Amino acid sequence: MIEKKKLRIINATNRVISRVGIAGTTMRKIADEAGLSTGALYHHYKSKEEILYDAMDRSLSVSTRMAQETKQGKYNREEAIEQIGKDLKKRFNKIDENRIQFYLAQEAILGNEEILRKFGDKYQSWIGHVEELLQRIYEKQPTRYNKALASLLIGSIDGIVMQVLLRGNTVDIDDICEVYNQLLLEGIPALLDQWTE
Amino acid sequence: MIEKKKLRIINATNRVISRVGIAGTTMRKIADEAGLSTGALYHHYKSKEEILYDAMDRSLSVSTRMAQETKQGKYNREEAIEQIGKDLKKRFNKIDENRIQFYLAQEAILGNEEILRKFGDKYQSWIGHVEELLQRIYEKQPTRYNKALASLLIGSIDGIVMQVLLRGNTVDIDDICEVYNQLLLEGIPALLDQWTE
Amino acid sequence: MIEKKKLRIINATNRVISRVGIAGTTMRKIADEAGLSTGALYHHYKSKEEILYDAMDRSLSVSTRMAQETKQGKYNREEAIEQIGKDLKKRFNKIDENRIQFYLAQEAILGNEEILRKFGDKYQSWIGHVEELLQRIYEKQPTRYNKALASLLIGSIDGIVMQVLLRGNTVDIDDICEVYNQLLLEGIPALLDQWTE
Amino acid sequence: MIEKKKLRIINATNRVISRVGIAGTTMRKIADEAGLSTGALYHHYKSKEEILYDAMDRSLSVSTRMAQETKQGKYNREEAIEQIGKDLKKRFNKIDENRIQFYLAQEAILGNEEILRKFGDKYQSWIGHVEELLQRIYEKQPTRYNKALASLLIGSIDGIVMQVLLRGNTVDIDDICEVYNQLLLEGIPALLDQWTE
DNA sequence: GATGAATGAGCTTTCATTCAT
DNA sequence: TATGAATGAAAGCTCATTCAT
Structure with missing residues (x-):
C-alpha cells in the first residue's frame, strides 16, 4: 500500500524532472503532479533528497x-x-x-x-x-x-x-x-x- | 578597462559553473569568486541572465x-x-x-x-x-x-x-x-x- | 476561512499604507502588522501588487x-x-x-x-x-x-x-x-x- | 557658480519628480537628467534628502x-x-x-x-x-x-x-x-x- | 571639482520543511 | 495518514553613498 504511494510519487517526480530538469523540480510540482499535498510527501519520504534519489x-x-x-x-x-x-x-x-x-x-x-x-x-x-x-x-x-x-x-x-x-x-x-x-x-x-x- | 572587468566576471562565472553547475550558480558565488560585491556585478551586467549568457x-x-x-x-x-x-x-x-x-x-x-x-x-x-x-x-x-x-x-x-x-x-x-x-x-x-x- | 486571512492582510496593509504611504509599504511591514511571516503572505496572494491592489x-x-x-x-x-x-x-x-x-x-x-x-x-x-x-x-x-x-x-x-x-x-x-x-x-x-x- | 550647478540639479530633480514621483526619484535619475555623475551631486549636496528638500x-x-x-x-x-x-x-x-x-x-x-x-x-x-x-x-x-x-x-x-x-x-x-x-x-x-x- | 566603480543593506520572491488540525 | 498554512533562509536585484583616480 505504502509502496503504491511511493511509486506514484516517484513516477510523478520523473515526469516533472523530464519537464523542468532536476534543479527545476520543486516539492510543490511533485505534489501537484502526484495529486497530493506537499505535506503528504513527507509522510512517505523524509526529504526532497530522498525522493529525488529514489526517482x-x-x-x-x-x-x-x-x-x-x-x-x-x-x-x-x-x-x-x-x-x-x-x-x-x-x-x-x-x-x-x-x-x-x-x-x-x-x-x-x-x-x-x-x-x-x-x-x-x-x-x-x-x-x-x-x-x-x-x-x-x-x-x-x-x-x-x-x-x-x-x-x-x-x-x-x-x-x-x-x-x-x-x-x-x-x-x-x-x-x-x-x-x-x-x-x-x-x-x-x-x-x-x-x-x- | 571595463572589458577587463567583464572578462574577470565571466572567468569567475565559468569557474563557478564548472564547480556547481548552471542552476547552482548564484550572483553571490560569482561575486565572491570575482572578488566583488553583488552590487558591483550589476554595474557591468544588467542581469544574471546576461552574465550567464556571456559566460x-x-x-x-x-x-x-x-x-x-x-x-x-x-x-x-x-x-x-x-x-x-x-x-x-x-x-x-x-x-x-x-x-x-x-x-x-x-x-x-x-x-x-x-x-x-x-x-x-x-x-x-x-x-x-x-x-x-x-x-x-x-x-x-x-x-x-x-x-x-x-x-x-x-x-x-x-x-x-x-x-x-x-x-x-x-x-x-x-x-x-x-x-x-x-x-x-x-x-x-x-x-x-x-x-x- | 481563507477569506478571513486575506481580510486580515488587507486590513494590515491599509494600516501600513496609512502610516508610511504606498511607496513605503514593504512586504515585511505588512507581514509584521498582520502578525505573519513574509512567506505566508504569498500563500494568500501571488505578489505584492495583488495585495496592494486588493487593499x-x-x-x-x-x-x-x-x-x-x-x-x-x-x-x-x-x-x-x-x-x-x-x-x-x-x-x-x-x-x-x-x-x-x-x-x-x-x-x-x-x-x-x-x-x-x-x-x-x-x-x-x-x-x-x-x-x-x-x-x-x-x-x-x-x-x-x-x-x-x-x-x-x-x-x-x-x-x-x-x-x-x-x-x-x-x-x-x-x-x-x-x-x-x-x-x-x-x-x-x-x-x-x-x-x- | 556653485549656485548655478545647484539650480541645475534642483531643476533636474523637479523634472524627475514630476515624471516619477518623489518615491520614484533616484540619485541616478537626477544625475542623468542634470547631465552629471552621481558623484558630482555629492559635491553640491550632502545627501539625497537635501536635494529633495531644496527642490x-x-x-x-x-x-x-x-x-x-x-x-x-x-x-x-x-x-x-x-x-x-x-x-x-x-x-x-x-x-x-x-x-x-x-x-x-x-x-x-x-x-x-x-x-x-x-x-x-x-x-x-x-x-x-x-x-x-x-x-x-x-x-x-x-x-x-x-x-x-x-x-x-x-x-x-x-x-x-x-x-x-x-x-x-x-x-x-x-x-x-x-x-x-x-x-x-x-x-x-x-x-x-x-x-x- | 568630477567621475563612475564599488559597497552593502534592504527589497520582493521562492521553496524545503514543519506542524496544528 | 492527510492537509495546506506558516516559517525563514536565501535568491536576484536596486540604490544611496563612498572613494580612488
Whole structure:
C-alpha cells in the first residue's frame, strides 16, 4: 500500500524532472503532479533528497536493465547485429527517458556520489556485456583493446542521443543506424583483424 | 578597462559553473569568486541572465573553435589521422571545459533557445568539417551516409567525454585513442568500400 | 476561512499604507502588522501588487459607497442640506481613510491605470449623484453648468480634506461646515437663478 | 557658480519628480537628467534628502508666490473677479506643477515636518490674502466665517486641480471657471448678506 | 571639482520543511 | 495518514553613498 504511494510519487517526480530538469523540480510540482499535498510527501519520504534519489535510482535501474538486454540474443552475427540496430532505434526515440538520463548524468558530474557510483556500475556492466557480445559474434581472440572498443561503441550511442536531444530532427536516425550497422558488419571486423594478426 | 572587468566576471562565472553547475550558480558565488560585491556585478551586467549568457557564449565559442580546428591540417591520410588522435587526447583531458560543455548542453535541452541554437550551429559546422575531412583523406565518392558517419564519429567523442566525466580514471584514454585511430585507419575504409562498390 | 486571512492582510496593509504611504509599504511591514511571516503572505496572494491592489480596491470601494450615500435621503431642501452638513463633518474626521485616499490618488496620478480608472468611475458616479441632488432640492431647469457645479462642490470637499490633512487643527471644521451649509442654502440658489432667468 | 550647478540639479530633480514621483526619484535619475555623475551631486549636496528638500522648497516657494499674487490687483469687484477667473484657468493648466504640488503634499502628510510647516505657512498666507480680498471687493463687515469661506474657496481650487489630475479631459475647465465666476459674483454676496444682516 | 566603480543593506520572491488540525 | 498554512533562509536585484583616480 505504502509502496503504491511511493511509486506514484516517484513516477510523478520523473515526469516533472523530464519537464523542468532536476534543479527545476520543486516539492510543490511533485505534489501537484502526484495529486497530493506537499505535506503528504513527507509522510512517505523524509526529504526532497530522498525522493529525488529514489526517482533517479529507478530511472537508472531501468536504463541499466535496458543496457543489459543487449546480450540476451543468442543469434548468429547477422541476426545479432540486426537486433542491435533495432534496439538502437528504440533507444534513440525514447526522448523523455534520454532527457532524464542526461539530467542524472549532470547530477552525478556535479558531485552526487551515490548517483555517480550507480552510473559507474551501469557503464561497467554495460561495457562488460558488450565485450562478451563482441567476442561471441566476432569469435576473435580478446585483446587489451576490447574494453576500449566496447567503451567507444557505447559512447557513440550516448553521443548520438545527445545530438538528438540538442539538434532534434536534423539528425537522421535511420541513416545513423545504418552506419552503425555497417560499422558492426564491416568496420569492426577490419579493426579486429588488425590486432589479432 | 571595463572589458577587463567583464572578462574577470565571466572567468569567475565559468569557474563557478564548472564547480556547481548552471542552476547552482548564484550572483553571490560569482561575486565572491570575482572578488566583488553583488552590487558591483550589476554595474557591468544588467542581469544574471546576461552574465550567464556571456559566460556560456564564451565557452561555446571556444569549443566551436576547437571543433573547427580539425580541418586545418593538410597532411596525407596517416598524418591527418595521427593529428586527430592527438587532438582527441587533448580534448579528453580538458575536464573543466568538458564539464561546462555538459552543463550548457543541459541548459539547452531545458529550453534555452539561444544556447540551443548555438549548439545547433556548432554541430552543423563541426559535422560539415568532418565530412570534408572524410572526403579528403579517403578520396571516395561521397554518399548519403557521409553526414551520418560524421555525426557518429563526433558523437562517439562526446560519448567518451561523458564516460570520462562519469567514470573518471576507469576509462583508459590511451586505449580509446588507439581504437579510434584504428577505426579511422581500417574500420572506416572498409565501411566506405561497402557503399561505393 | 481563507477569506478571513486575506481580510486580515488587507486590513494590515491599509494600516501600513496609512502610516508610511504606498511607496513605503514593504512586504515585511505588512507581514509584521498582520502578525505573519513574509512567506505566508504569498500563500494568500501571488505578489505584492495583488495585495496592494486588493487593499486599494477595498479603500476605494468604501469611499465610493460613502460618496453615493449622499443621494439616499428623501427630505425637503432644508433637511437634505442639514444631512449633507452632517455627512461632511463625518467625512472630514475620518483622517486615516482620507490619508489613504490621498495616497491612492497619488498612485493613480503616477500612472497606475487600474486605480486611475477606479477614481474616474468614482468621480463620475459621485458627480452624477450630486447633479441629481441639485435638481431635486432646487427644482430648477438643469443647465450645462450643473455638472461643473457638482464637480466644484465635490472638489471643495476634497480640497478641504487636503487642508485638514496638511494643516491639522488650524482648520475650523465646524465653521467650514457652516459656510458650506450657507452656500447650499443661499449661495447656490442665487447662482442658479442667474442661469435660468 | 556653485549656485548655478545647484539650480541645475534642483531643476533636474523637479523634472524627475514630476515624471516619477518623489518615491520614484533616484540619485541616478537626477544625475542623468542634470547631465552629471552621481558623484558630482555629492559635491553640491550632502545627501539625497537635501536635494529633495531644496527642490521641494523651490516648488513650494513658487506656488506660494503664485498664491500671493491674487491680492496684487486694485480693481473694482467685477474686474477683480474677472482677473481671478483668468488666474484660475492658468493654474488649472499647469499640470506639471500641480503634479509636483500634489507629490509634495503627500510627502508632508507622510510626516515630513519641514515640508508640512511650509505648507502650513503657504495656506495661512494664502487664506489671509483671500480674506483681505473678500473684504475689499465685497465691502462687508468681517465675520467669524470669513476665514472659513476663504479656506473653502481655496480648497475648491485644490479639489478641482485634483480632479483634473485624476480625470484629465473629462473635466470641463471653462465651465468650472464660469461657475466659480458666478459663485463670486452672485453666490458669495448672497452668503455674506445672510451673516451681516 | 568630477567621475563612475564599488559597497552593502534592504527589497520582493521562492521553496524545503514543519506542524496544528 | 492527510492537509495546506506558516516559517525563514536565501535568491536576484536596486540604490544611496563612498572613494580612488
